[in-house]
Amino acid sequence: MSNIRHALSVKREDDFAAWYQAVISEADLAEDSGVRGCMVIKPWGYGIWERIQRLMDDRIKAAGVQNCYFPIFIPLKNFEREAQHVEGFAKEMAVVTHHRLISDGKGGLVPDPEAKLEEPLVVRPTSETIIGDAMARWVQSWRDLPLLTNQWANVVRWEMRTRMFLRTSEFLWQEGHTAHENREQAQEETMRALEMYRACVEEDLALPVITGEKPENERFPGAVETWSIEAMMQDGKALQAGTSHYLGTNFAQAAGIKYQDREGTEQLCHTTSWGTSTRMIGGVIMTHGDDDGLRVPPRIAPHQVVILPMLRDKPEDEALLAYCEEVCAGLAKQWSMGEPLRVLLDKRPGKAAGKRWDWVRKGAPLIVEVGSRDMEGGKVALIRRSDLWNLENGKTNFDFTDRDAFIVEAPAMLEQIQQDMFEEARERRDANIKRGVTSMEEVAAFYSAETKYPGWLEVQWSKPTGDALEKVVETLKAHKLTIRNVPMNAEAVDGTCIFTGEPAVERILIAKAY
Amino acid sequence: MSNIRHALSVKREDDFAAWYQAVISEADLAEDSGVRGCMVIKPWGYGIWERIQRLMDDRIKAAGVQNCYFPIFIPLKNFEREAQHVEGFAKEMAVVTHHRLISDGKGGLVPDPEAKLEEPLVVRPTSETIIGDAMARWVQSWRDLPLLTNQWANVVRWEMRTRMFLRTSEFLWQEGHTAHENREQAQEETMRALEMYRACVEEDLALPVITGEKPENERFPGAVETWSIEAMMQDGKALQAGTSHYLGTNFAQAAGIKYQDREGTEQLCHTTSWGTSTRMIGGVIMTHGDDDGLRVPPRIAPHQVVILPMLRDKPEDEALLAYCEEVCAGLAKQWSMGEPLRVLLDKRPGKAAGKRWDWVRKGAPLIVEVGSRDMEGGKVALIRRSDLWNLENGKTNFDFTDRDAFIVEAPAMLEQIQQDMFEEARERRDANIKRGVTSMEEVAAFYSAETKYPGWLEVQWSKPTGDALEKVVETLKAHKLTIRNVPMNAEAVDGTCIFTGEPAVERILIAKAY
Structure with missing residues (x-):
């Protein structure tokens, strides 16, 4: 096995943190933006996020939760109302104090002292306090309950030490916010959201998780109960991949979210909130990555099959491309795991082997190389990213397979890979x-x-x-x-x-x- | 015709501005958030935005443009580099100056003087200057070009007078940013984006537009050319529904976006940017709304058909609901305009007539009422939102139609409505x-x-x-x-x-x- 060359310069077992950064860089997922604590999410990383969003959003909508959009700015008074909450967040928020810049007379710009806000605004670190205001307007009677909302948004927490995807000053997430008649219904929603997260993260991201309640000291600021899903990374560390909070009447009290019950008595609502973020991508990397780069579970892979024609800058290329287009079209008509198969024909110039390693590092589940000899035999050369190496001879594991058979079998292969990735992670987790x-x-x-x-x-x-x-x-x-x-x-x-x-x-x- | 009751208290001809606000409120699209210039986008309004996003995003991806995500904060130095650009934007930006709040000792919060940023950060009003930094990192050779990126994001411009959807301090948009080898290619991309906007806005939103170049004084700050699509509202005013800019080498010069050309000479890139926003929803309202509320073009309607069972809180309701479920399931299997039909069975308690008017005001294209007599006759009572009134007798235009025939014909009806709405708007535009x-x-x-x-x-x-x-x-x-x-x-x-x-x-x- 020692003759296996790996695509990354750092191995997991040598320096896990450096390996993590190497995967992000080599799989072209994200990079530092130069703006303190903020990252740029690049196309392959953002494509994975779009897939996660789509799958999570489907689950959110299926539960009858409706998407809305609330302001990015939160007035200070909203934070002042909930003492525990501000205690938990006040130390790490971006504060807007001016609404105009002027020249400093030396070619630079400064905030215009004449344009100072009367009340500074906070860039949302989370939206309980602003959504609470809306809920107070929207809820009058028990007939308005449950109120089930969600938003996809960016949030900002001024983190001192940042790490891409895992802890960045700005990150992308969804935050669900719901209001209910009583404790039972709100707790039921808290658990429904937790179970939804478990299902999405296990079934779509192939990350096995353990669901449970956080101890008192780890609760969300202002919450009565905080529940989490915890995933184990390959270095044995835990990653909190999502949380669901039962907020009691704390935020309802602060924002005045009240309703008339069936007897005509005014009651405080019981609220919940729950969130998952781009952090999950960090979990995918540290669970499924290997010494050759990332492996993306098929359900969240922007491209599930990548076809690489072995072009030679010769007239024969045309026939080869046509053959690859046929394979591509055949695959695109197939469905796998309830969705049309996502195929890419990578026609970029350059050697197929070089491009192969791009896709190995990015972790496309199936990589298909096609040379003229394959074409003549009606075949393709298939690489399963999860089974890249022949451990006996240390060479890349090509599966020379019939083209038409491959088109038919690809959906089941992807489903199998999805399952295998989950099982592999679960076995490792359980063993540890x-x-x-x-x-x-x-x-x-x-x-x-x-x-x-x-x-x-x-x-x-x-x-x-x-x-x-x-x-x-x-x-x-x-x-x-x-x-x-x-x-x-x-x-x-x-x-x-x-x-x-x-x-x-x-x-x-x-x-x-x- | 005078006996037609309309669902809104204000008519277009009496006070167009008040009518616009009434539609937003009565169709439950959005509301003021209480945070200066920011709105809350409610489920029906956000659902329309999600539809527009999906359709525009498909067009963006089909053109080979890749989605990314860039930081919300932009350092001042990025603005200082492009003089014209800052001149155009510096007067209306939100400036972050602190990263922590502390107690003011009187129960309130204030920015912590110890946590003042060395360099203030601007909340992005648009992202040319920060994406330029990334492009400068990503582009080295002509082989890296064209670089085609897009992001879906929130942006903030500190507007003095705001109006929901049309001009808000925070709004949602997509911004495309591309880099090219030369003027010709960048101009070609500028026009491609413009044409993409025309097609999406005309075909999906049913808003006829006139494409053209902006005069010098209306150019985007820092652009060499600005092109727009202009739509006519029912009050005869124009709404700029999208813009596409050829930026020359201005931003490339400022950010250092350079490449080695085929001869090995270093060249500046020519860049473009193009954007559309939640403002388009304002255009939909003012083009398609009537005195009964909104009319949503079928392609962007979150629900294209809404089914209202006439429930009576009696045991017979069960059979009626089952009948409606069948209609719903039958419709959900149909496709219209290339997508599965979007149907909602509105089982909320309450009289069907009350719920009917909810959906009239929201503008669902087809509203189907089903009572027990309809069920017995195998029929449904259909209302076309675009043809709500019988102009001869001033009554609601019910079309009592065979259930199975309706299921089959619904896709074509929706397509026809989409076309008719566009034609109606185009004729009015051309006549004016x-x-x-x-x-x-x-x-x-x-x-x-x-x-x-x-x-x-x-x-x-x-x-x-x-x-x-x-x-x-x-x-x-x-x-x-x-x-x-x-x-x-x-x-x-x-x-x-x-x-x-x-x-x-x-x-x-x-x-x-x-």
Whole structure:
């Protein structure tokens, strides 16, 4: 196996962080913009985002949630109303204070002191407080409930340390906001959104996740309950890939979201919010990438099959191109996983081998090379990105296959690849969650062990609150660890809390995290 | 006809501006957000935007343009580089100066003086200057050209007087940005985008437009040429519905977008940019709305057919709902104008007549009411929103039609409605462009005449520049008139300029405008 050349200069096992940056760069997903903490999302990265958007949006609409658009600017007074919320966000927001620039007299520009806003505006870090205003206008009676809204938008959080896709000052996301008559209905919606995220992220992005409730200290500022989906990256760290919050009546109280109930009594609404973002793309990279670049799960691949004619700048090219056009047209008529197959015929000039490596690095699921000999035999040379190497001879795994058979079989191949990618990730994840650790000493040992990428621990605890919880959080923090969530489907407890020694009440996941 | 009741309290002929606001409110398209100059786009309005986005995006992608995403914040230095550009925009931009809020000690929040940005950031009013930076990184050789990018984004221009959809401080748009080897190729792209806009706006939005070049004084700041599509509203005013700019080497020079040509010589790129926005929805309202509310062209209607069961809160409702579900399922299998038909079964509680008027005001193209008698006869009661009233008896125009026949005919009906709406608007537009006016006195008389909504004038001019043009612009401005564009397909000139008396060189359109 040692003779396998890999397409990236950095391997996962040598430097995972550098490998991550290399994939982003080599797969041409995104780049630093030069504007503090903001990235430029390039066509292949944005194409993946468009696919995720389409699939998530279909699920959102299927649940009866309606898309709207709310202002990017939020007045300060909206933040002042919800104390916990501002405490959580006030430290990292972009503040607009002027609405005009003037010349500084030296060829530069400065904010015009005459155009200072009476009240500064905040660039939304999240929209509970502005959507709350709209909900207060829209809801009068129980007949107006549930109110189910969502928006696709950019948001800004002034992050000190940024990393592309995972933590950027500006990012793209969807944020669902709903209002309900009572706690039960709002909690039901919180769980519906969580399950929708699980389904989309597992089925479409092929990222296995663990759903569960966040501990008190990890709650969204102002929330009563925060639930998350947690995915394991190949370095064993956790990535929170989506969150769903039951907000109680906190935001309804702050914004005045009230309704007349069936008896004519005025009541506060119970609200929820839930979000997923471009961060998910970071999860896709760190779950499915390999030492040759990215592997994109077929459902979210902008192009599922890329056809590369081996052009030679000769008259014969014409026949070869015509043959490739036929393959392309044949594939485009096929459907896979409920959608028309997405095929690209890459006619760019340049050698097929060079172009092949472009698509290997980008992670197109199926790459098809066609030379004149293939054409004569009615064949194509197929590469499955997930099975790139012949491990025996270290060469690229070409599958010389009949053209017409390939056209018919491609949809099932893609479906299989989708499933296999999920299973591969799930097996790795499951193999890297350790149970049975019963003391903080063992935790510390586990994470200081020789194992480079140790994975997660599932431990039992007594669910301490307040200062006692703070102490646990600090202890874990000393080892760079956090509590990810309380898994929904964990086994029953049968022992004592590893932190307090008190009887355990539930299981929690502990991990290093992004 | 006088006994026709209309659904809005204001008629177009009485107060067009108030009528416009009434449609937006009654069709539940958008509302004021309470944040200066920003609107909330509500589900029906946003649904129309999603349809426009989808159709425009398909056209953009079909042209080989790739979607990306660029930062919302632009450093001041980017604006300082292009003098004309900043001159055009600097007066109306939102400026971020701080990245943190702190308590003011009185329960309020203020920007933290310790968190002042070293260099303020501008919230993008348009992205030439930031995308230029990326292009400078991405383009090295002629092989990298043409570079064809687009982004869907929000932008902010600090407008003093705002009007929903037409002029808001924040709005949603797409902005295409391309780089080319030379003037010819960049101009070709400028015209391709213009033609794409014409086709989308005419074919999808059913808004007839006149394509042409803007006069010098109306150019985009920093552009060499600006081309526009101009639509006529029902009050005779013009709406610029999209623009396409040839930017020469101005922005390439400012950002350093250079390439090595085939001979190895370094050259500046020629760039273009082109944009359309949520403003188009304002055009749809003012072109297709009537005294009963909005009429949405079928191609951009979120729901093309709305089915209203006449529920009576009785056990028979079940059979009626089942019947309606069948109609709905039958329609959903049909395709119209290249897409699956979009049907909604409106099961909300409430009388069908009340719900009917909701959908009349929203402008769903086909509204289908079904009562138990219709069900027994295998029929439906169809209302065409474009043909709502029986002008002879002043009653609603119901078409009691066979259910199965309707399912089959619905796609063709929608196509016909789409065509009819375009033709109706085109005839009105054509009837309201006056030609043959030969002096500024006649222009003044035309616009001060009794005619409430006078329309446009097509006149001949000598294409003055500089001060002479400025004088023309001022003269027109005194009558609240502007030059819209130089129509591409106008007849040849054969006389003198109505402003200067010199030989005419081209025809221009004059109008009041939004």
